[in-house]
Amino acid sequence: MSDDIIIAAVGDLLMKPLLIRSICTRDKRGGSFDKDNVHYAFEQVFEPISRYLQDAHLTIGNLETTFAGGSADGYMKTRRNPKNGNPIFKCPDIFASVLKTVGFNVLATANNHCMDYGVHGLKRTLEVLDKNGIAHVGTHRNREESRKLCVQDVGGIRIGILSYTRDTNGNTVPKGQPAGVKKIVRMCMKQDLKRLRVISDFIIVCMHYGFEYHRSPAAHQKKLARFLFRQGADVVLGAHPHVLQPAVCRTVKDIDGRSRKRFAIYSLGNFISTRLNGKDAALTGIIVRIRIRKTTSGSVQLAGIDYIPTWVCISKDDEQSSCRIVPLKQALQKPERCYAGQMGRMKRAYRRTLRMYKGVLSLSG
Numbered sequence: 194m195s196d197d198i199i200i201a202a203v204g205d206l207l208m209k210p211l212l213i214r215s216i217c218t219r220d221k222r223g224g225s226f227d228k229d230n231v232h233y234a235f236e237q238v239f240e241p242i243s244r245y246l247q248d249a250h251l252t253i254g255n256l257e258t259t260f261a262g263g264s265a266d267g268y269m270k271t272r273r274n275p276k277n278g279n280p281i282f283k284c285p286d287i288f289a290s291v292l293k294t295v296g297f298n299v300l301a302t303a304n305n306h307c308m309d310y311g312v313h314g315l316k317r318t319l320e321v322l323d324k325n326g327i328a329h330v331g332t333h334r335n336r337e338e339s340r341k342l343c344v345q346d347v348g349g350i351r352i353g354i355l356s357y358t359r360d361t362n363g364n365t366v367p368k369g370q371p372a373g374v375k376k377i378v379r380m381c382m383k384q385d386l387k388r389l390r391v392i393s394d395f396i397i398v399c400m401h402y403g404f405e406y407h408r409s410p411a412a413h414q415k416k417l418a419r420f421l422f423r424q425g426a427d428v429v430l431g432a433h434p435h436v437l438q439p440a441v442c443r444t445v446k447d448i449d450g451r452s453r454k455r456f457a458i459y460s461l462g463n464f465i466s467t468r469l470n471g472k473d474a475a476l477t478g479i480i481v482r483i484r485i486r487k488t489t490s491g492s493v494q495l496a497g498i499d500y501i502p503t504w505v506c507i508s509k510d511d512e513q514s515s516c517r518i519v520p521l522k523q524a525l526q527k528p529e530r531c532y533a534g535q536m537g538r539m540k541r542a543y544r545r546t547l548r549m550y551k552g553v554l555s556l557s558g
């Protein structure tokens with residue numbers, strides 16, 4: 194057990210304008226935000242659960258926002274694409290440094306919001322992540338970068354990571370533009386996995402697929418997970434539905450004849466977001482902790498999977514709003530003032546989560 198490598202994974206980092214407004218302190222001048230006097234307390238958001246991210250050997254999340262630059266007003270106002278009405282998201286750069294501080298090593302950037310601010314926003318997002326020492330998978334600035342494979346050496350185990358998305362909300366990359374997004378195209382995925390199998394010991398694929406707010410996986414999610422297992426993926430991490438979906442763990446023989454235990458969770462839910470249409474499912478997520486180990490023969494195997502249910506606690510006290518991601522089990526055992534009015538909802542979310550993963554994952558935290 195002491196030699197196990199722990200990989201922590203979370204779902205959507207969906208930092209909406211409402212959340213940004215709730216955690217910042219700012220001065221106003223003439224009715225607008227003074228960009229020189231804004232402090233974003235992102236570190237407080239993650240404080241209750243940071244230890245579960247930091248004590249892992251590798252931590253992965255889905256960055257469902259952009260670092261497109263701009264002023265405080267731009268981050269805190271809800272904006273929509275004039276062509277289709279879809280919301281578009283961006284976040285202050287300081288969010289990236291906080292993600293690094295709380296333990297994130299790799300972020301999947303292929304999702305339906307990665308092109309919200311066009312090619313400029315896509316490229317700038319990757320530049321900000323690079324500056325903060327966070328690896329990224331799923332989007333690229335040029336063709337050379339599109340060919341690179343993400344392999345993280347963790348305790349002598351080479352962990353390969355890929356990321357794909359079904360769409361980009363209709364915001365396509367212009368033809369002839371070298372920047373791009375990894376789409377869910379089976380032939381391309383097959384080629385990527387073939388190359389990755391040669392240079393890695395364990396493969397994780399982040400998939401942005403499924404239907405928003407559906408608690409059961411769609412047929413295409415199940416088929417793609419089986420396809421990825423066959424092509425050598427050891428773990429499939431799903432995102433996009435914004436609610437938790439079931440997980441499966443089964444032994445599958447891949448195209449190279451390797452029979453291994455493999456794991457897929459169809460949706461990790463939101464790690465951070467807001468309530469939608471009065472439904473708490475969008476506030477409920479989990480931290481999955483995947484344990485892997487190298488055998489005496491030198492192969493790497495899945496050793497176990499634990500999970501920690503989480504809740505996005507948004508509260509307001511004396512006109513000051515706050516947002517914190519809390520571990521549900523601990524929060525229910527030691528309720529705080531800021532949970533007032535939410536305890537019943539939190540208990541129901543906790544029970545739903547336990548039922549969903551009973552017999553597949555081991556409760557932790």
